[in-house]
Amino acid sequence: MTTTVPDPEDLTARARIRDAALRHFGEHGFERATIRGIAETAGVSLGLVRHHFGSKQALREACDEHLMKTMHGLHEAAATRSMGGGLNPVTAMGPYRRYLARALAEGWAAPFFDEMVRIGEQWLTETDKSRPDPPDVDARSRAAVFAAMALSPSVLAQHIERSLGTGLDTPEGQDKLLRVLLDVYSHPVLSLEEAAEARAALDRGRRS
């Protein structure tokens, strides 16, 4: 379950640069991160970054690609069996959390998000079969909102941490968040009647 993190010394310069970029982009955001700072963290020169990646933009794309490759297996395995497991990427994505959160918020990492939607849609299509009331909206749209909600603790980690009183990357934080999620996911916010009523109100508004 734990991702193997090789000794930085063992990595090629190219890999070290990419990992440093992942960290800098995650901590400071794309604009504020500098390729100089990344080079320094990686222990290489400015010129070598350029040699390997060409441009800052290309470096980011390499980060995205690496993230996708690394996440692919883990992600699919965790998400398909139950929505509960799949809907907690905070704990799963470990060292990439910050980068992914930044990237998503800035509109990047689209393939990652879309794959979460795809998996969620599969899951919903399956569970819809044994659902008494027919859904009002398509599975894909619901999956998209689920994905956004599932990712929100990561994307808004700074704010949540303020309320929880503990860092989300600490064991205590992870445990607490997990317990909150279990409670939230198992208790609907609205009753079916309230939802139906609100939906009817929307229908009335639509006709006018």
Next chain:
Amino acid sequence: MTTTVPDPEDLTARARIRDAALRHFGEHGFERATIRGIAETAGVSLGLVRHHFGSKQALREACDEHLMKTMHGLHEAAATRSMGGGLNPVTAMGPYRRYLARALAEGWAAPFFDEMVRIGEQWLTETDKSRPDPPDVDARSRAAVFAAMALSPSVLAQHIERSLGTGLDTPEGQDKLLRVLLDVYSHPVLSLEEAAEARAALDRGRRS
């Protein structure tokens, strides 16, 4: 319900600058937005921006402050009566949506988030009274996660729009999102049994 948007011509230069900043920060992010661009949109010179706000950072803080002041009443009114209404800030915050989303993702707008938590906590404390099973976690933590989830469609709007196939700022998008939210909020992801079981697993892990 609709916020009155005065004719730009009627506003003082200071207000025009602030509104332009709100738009630029929201569209391009804080780093990428330039005070030159903001000045141009506001129809004033670069120097005047500096005269009124001193620095880019101070301009941002003025934006945050203005947002808080504007949102305060609207927010409280919508959120207190039912979680359903309160949990849909996407439609409520209109022209400030993009700015708020950017600010939150970058770790700003903390007072806004914290107030959402405060209101949610009140609501949860109230509804907890008539809840059969005692909550495993404190109301504040749950409220924080609720707040993050409620804001996620705004923060991750670009991604959701890709799945919905329509812009979230259009009437159709708002309607669709609202219907999705009604469905999602009224159907738990996990059964109480599944949640209890997962919780028990966490407890076992805690002891070891």
Next chain:
DNA sequence: GTCTATATAATGATAGAC
């Protein structure tokens, strides 16, 4: 209050040696 012009610092990009 509002403008123009300038100073200064930082950064991404480039060229070329070893």
Next chain:
DNA sequence: GTCTATCATTATATAGAC
């Protein structure tokens, strides 16, 4: 593959006139 040195751009910050 790796480095140093330099260019060109851009944006903030400043000074000072009207």
